[in-house]
Amino acid sequence: MNERRALHESIAGAAVLGTLAVVWGIAAQSRVLLFDGAFILLGIVLSALSLMAARAAADVPSARFPFGKAAVTPLAIAVQGVALLGTLLYAGVDAVAVITAGGADVEPGTVLAYGLVTMTCSYALARWLTHRAPDSELVAAEVAQWRAGALLSLVFAAGGGLALALSSVGDVVRYVDPVLVLVACLVLLPIPLRLLRAAGLELLEAEPPAEVRRVLADAVTSVRTEFGLPEPFVRSTKLGSRLYVEVDFVVPDGAWDVTGEDRVRRALIGRLEPLGYDLWANVELTADPELAR
Template sequence: MKVSKVLHTSVWGALAFAVIGLVWGMISSSQMILFDGAYSMIGVLLALLSLLSLRYLKKEDQAHFPYGKESIEPLVVIIKSVIISVLCLLAIISSVSEIAAGGREVVLSHALGYAAFSTAGCYAVFRLMKTNSQSELIKAEAAQWLMDTWLSAVVLIGFFIAWVLGQTPLTFLVPYIDPFMVLIVSGYFLTVPYSLIKTNGRELLRMTPSKDIREKIASAVQAVKSSYRMEEAVLRTSKIGKTLYVEIDVVVSERSLVYTVEEMDKVREELEEKLAGIPLEKWITVSFTKDVKWTV
């Protein structure tokens, strides 16, 4: 399935859950369900942001972006993660206020019905995102839907516990269940945006890719270096979005087996073949020099 179609599915799915959650939350007087609806509404806006960025990424603009637009992907993911973090913080503040005020009465029959519906629906959309996660934007959407699935599952368990407590002498605890669930879920959800910000922040700053990718590249460079008796090969690499940037400055000498432009191109071809197993688009630059100062 195309990236744009997957993102459109995410937008419509989030919109449906947002409307249902907000209406159902008001009917059942549940802060937790209202939070779920608000989260889904934020999801609509963030999915639209992903669609707009995807459309912009597809536009050719070599004059202004000679090195591509891949940095837009991690930037969008960071913006989305910051917005989700703010929503979670606001929810934590609200839930603490509710607990201090004595909790909130909830229509449990309505709340249980919504929680069951939301858990199943969010998981279905998450699976669709997960099986089509060929883009960092879709991976971020999938993470968001997984968060929503866990949110709905926790809500379902929480409301069931509240219903059980309502049949016991501990019924006085029931009003605290709803804001307590918001507090716990929001606190946990803050860890997911943090992870996304950390990963995509590294890409935005053009830091090195993951350890396994670095090791594969280093191994390929070392093999070519030995094969052609190169004096030195200085490697620089970074990953932005789905593009892997590899820059290699090769120092040759009289004993090296690289003399002509054709042989230099052969080195480039061998490196490209050795890196073919890395599932990313590659931007490979190999420079040759006899003076080590040009590698610094």
């Protein structure tokens, strides 16, 4: 519930700031403000996508989707990454075209004022969303965008201030607007790349984050000690809010029964539940090493 509420609030904040940026950019004839407004309004579409993904991921498993729809979370994050990367590439090409055409006339004081206003708003919203749903990956993606927006606004403010200081030096001011767009693209570029990397790793069923691996290793060691079991084969991966764990122990023939295996499974699950994931754990005790590998 907190996750969805936070996503709704992110959408509302983006609508206000995006509209402000577009109107301000049109009035000031500033490409950098229009780019920022378009970037923020794109965030509304991506936030709506995150909201739909959160609803789908929360659906219970069904006959058609026996493992649920947890994969929709990294899929939505990947779409966010692609959309943001495409926007940055387009803006970068347009800025280069403006520079080669001789720049553009923009009032640097407008850029400075806009940067200060949006930096304050973006940073405040990022902090608010962090407290709203601290454990949500979808909200974390939103927070990353708002923090980047705050940093970007700081760049705008600094660029506007520098342009004011250099306003008496030839035609330097004419290049401030497109150069700031290029700087913004470079500042924001790590965000879509990071989103695409994280989503790709999850969709390819890579190992979970280091903290999860550490807790899993500690849990397995504790269970081994409690039940006197040998070193197992351990496999794990994370898909959205779901954590898949498979632990296979090779034991002497006839030494364990189903009831004993269930005790081991419950002991492991109990140690992993504090992680807060939707846990799908499979623990097997087998006498055949080939089945464990």
